[in-house]
Amino acid sequence: xxxxxxRVRIAPSPTGTFHLGTARTALFNELFARHxxxxxxxRFEDTDQERSTLxxxxxxVDGLAWLGLIADESPTAGGSYAPYRQMERxxxxxxxxxxxxxxxxxxxxxxxxxxLAAERQAQEAAxxxxxxxxxxxxxxxxxxxxxxxAGEPAVVRFKVTGGSRSFxxxxxxxxxxxxxxxxxxxxxxxxxxxxxxxxxYNLANVVDDQAMAITHVIRGADLLPSTIxxxxxxxxxxxxxxxxxxxxxxxxxxxxxxMSKRRDPVSxxxxxxxxxxxxxxMINFMALLGWAxxxxxxxxxxTELVEAFTLERVNKANxxxxxxxxxxxxxxxxxxxxxxxxxxxxxxFLRRDSQTFAALPPVEQRALAQQLAEVLQDRLIRLDEAVxxxxxxxxxxxxxxxxxxxxxxxxxxxxxxxxxAAHAALAEEADWxxxxxxxxxxxxAAAQAVGAGAVLWPVRAALTAQAASPGxxxxxxxxxxxxxxxxxxxxxxxxxx
RNA sequence: GGCGCCAUCGUCUAUCGGUUAGGACAUCGGCUUUUCAAGCCGAGAAGCGGGGUUCGACUCCCCGUGGCGCUACCA
Numbered sequence: 001x002x003x004x005x006x007r008v009r010i011a012p013s014p015t016g017t018f019h020l021g022t023a024r025t026a027l028f029n030e031l032f033a034r035h036x037x038x039x040x041x042x043r044f045e046d047t048d049q050e051r052s053t054l055x056x057x058x059x060x061v062d063g064l065a066w067l068g069l070i071a072d073e074s075p076t077a078g079g080s081y082a083p084y085r086q087m088e089r090x091x092x093x094x095x096x097x098x099x100x101x102x103x104x105x106x107x108x109x110x111x112x113x114x115x116l117a118a119e120r121q122a123q124e125a126a127x128x129x130x131x132x133x134x135x136x137x138x139x140x141x142x143x144x145x146x147x148x149x150a151g152e153p154a155v156v157r158f159k160v161t162g163g164s165r166s167f168x169x170x171x172x173x174x175x176x177x178x179x180x181x182x183x184x185x186x187x188x189x190x191x192x193x194x195x196x197x198x199x200x201y202n203l204a205n206v207v208d209d210q211a212m213a214i215t216h217v218i219r220g221a222d223l224l225p226s227t228i229x230x231x232x233x234x235x236x237x238x239x240x241x242x243x244x245x246x247x248x249x250x251x252x253x254x255x256x257x258x259m260s261k262r263r264d265p266v267s268x269x270x271x272x273x274x275x276x277x278x279x280x281x282m283i284n285f286m287a288l289l290g291w292a293x294x295x296x297x298x299x300x301x302x303t304e305l306v307e308a309f310t311l312e313r314v315n316k317a318n319x320x321x322x323x324x325x326x327x328x329x330x331x332x333x334x335x336x337x338x339x340x341x342x343x344x345x346x347x348x349f350l351r352r353d354s355q356t357f358a359a360l361p362p363v364e365q366r367a368l369a370q371q372l373a374e375v376l377q378d379r380l381i382r383l384d385e386a387v388x389x390x391x392x393x394x395x396x397x398x399x400x401x402x403x404x405x406x407x408x409x410x411x412x413x414x415x416x417x418x419x420x421a422a423h424a425a426l427a428e429e430a431d432w433x434x435x436x437x438x439x440x441x442x443x444x445a446a447a448q449a450v451g452a453g454a455v456l457w458p459v460r461a462a463l464t465a466q467a468a469s470p471g472x473x474x475x476x477x478x479x480x481x482x483x484x485x486x487x488x489x490x491x492x493x494x495x496x497x
Numbered sequence: 498g499g500c501g502c503c504a505u506c507g508u509c510u511a512u513c514g515g516u517u518a519g520g521a522c523a524u525c526g527g528c529u530u531u532u533c534a535a536g537c538c539g540a541g542a543a544g545c546g547g548g549g550u551u552c553g554a555c556u557c558c559c560c561g562u563g564g565c566g567c568u569a570c571c572a
Binding site for chain 2: 169202205298329
């Protein structure tokens with residue numbers, strides 16, 4: 001059964017930076033919705049008040065915007081199913097819990113943390129898998145209600161019944177589980193008297209999905225085990241479960257376990273955006289993590305992904321995050337940019353990382369960024385590399401160490417000689433075009449009876465003070481005549497010392 | 498430990514019973530060459546093990562093994 005207009009959502013809890021895994025889930029949801037002409041909504045599951053922060057919400061919003069994943073409905077954009085923050089609809093969860101109690105699907109539990117811990121310990125000692133005994137089930141509802149209103153701390157637990165259950169996942173296929181294995185789980189936690197009761201994940205998630213008319217729940221496979229509990233909850237509430245699609249988990253490049261916050265790049269904003277990855281590359285790369293298009297093509301724009309994406313082609317196996325492939329893809333996308341576009345994208349990084357650049361007037365910043373884009377486009381992997389790779393062009397002067405000035409098997413006096421010859425020839429040259437410069441320097445080498453490298457290496461080193469840089473002729477032309485001659489002179493002096 | 502999911506080159510993956518098992522990243526080699534890249538060309542590299550089913554299994558089934566996930570008054 002295909003729903004004509006599907007509604008999907010991402011429901012991150014704002015308890016940290018916008019995570020790569022969350023972004024991938026967001027992308028698949030968005031692609032699914034756009035492909036079918038449905039809606040993509042963003043809501044925050046912020047009921048964990050200990051850990052939820054507004055900064056985190058902002059980071060997620062910023063990351064989503066940067067990636068170009070625009071939600072149709074969200075806390076900021078609003079929508080007809082508002083509010084989109086769980087803390088703003090606490091009453092819904094309380095009412096749902098009350099309905100479940102009234103219908104006999106849930107009950108108050110007065111067990112203390114100590115009692116629960118003791119129970120668990122006893123079970124573990126007996127080598128039984130821990131599971132709540134359900135002892136508060138037998139408290140008569142009227143008595144429970146009295147104790148509750150008398151102020152006794154209580155949680156609400158959902159009554160698990162039904163033995164073996166299964167559902168069909170759009171990615172994983174049939175998933176079965178024996179519900180007798182887990183005890184009655186908590187859906188509403190205990191709070192101080194007078195405070196509004198806070199729901200737990202399973203309840204809040206399900207109530208919201210129902211309230212927001214979500215048709216397809218597309219999320220990480222780490223949530224697969226909670227699905228049957230959620231289906232039971234929905235049925236007890238009298239609702240119809242959505243379709244489920246569980247996405248394979250993204251694993252750490254280390255090969256051990258899932259992505260780790262401390263050793264792996266996981267933050268969309270901090271580790272990817274701020275380090276000079278292109279959103280186009282991120283989108284393309286993430287799409288290929290757990291999904292593959294028909295055919296052997298691998299570069300896809302966001303629009304093309306929308307066109308090609310189907311859940312049927314999502315893979316079941318977990319995928320290891322491969323940073324090298326992302327870098328390759330990023331370099332590729334940098335190369336597809338026009339020089340103007342690259343120059344625009346480079347500027348924020350140049351301003352951020354180079355004081356020299358930041359001190360320039362805006363017009364000169366644009367001109368320099370343009371020049372850097374032209375000269376560096378072929379060798380950039382990330383945008384933040386331009387400051388280092390282009391230092392020779394950004395800074396007014398360079399100070400090459402003497403040993404860098406020496407070509408293969410070249411002494412200081414030999415290198416000095418080559419530099420002087422090059423300087424002399426260049427000083428008299430008016431035509432500063434690259435082909436002409438090349439002919440000229442090759443002539444210098446011929447006149448000195450040496451290979452081209454014997455002249456070109458010292459010249460390039462003198463001009464850039466870098467072991468690696470664009471070619472000499474490009475450098476000469478980018479720098480211009482007078483600055484080039486000054487740098488050659490400076491290098492000659494360095495070698496003479 | 499219990500439960501669940503998964504299993505093709507080092508990595509991401511294609512293959513929907515019959516292919517010389519294809520592509521990409523990475524690696525190695527070559528071309529180019531003034532350095533480093535980029536680009537182009539080429540090479541090596543895979544069906545976890547054991548049973549079935551079938552004329553025929555990477556593909557379907559079972560067992561084993563391994564990996565991952567879940568196992569909270571976190572989500």
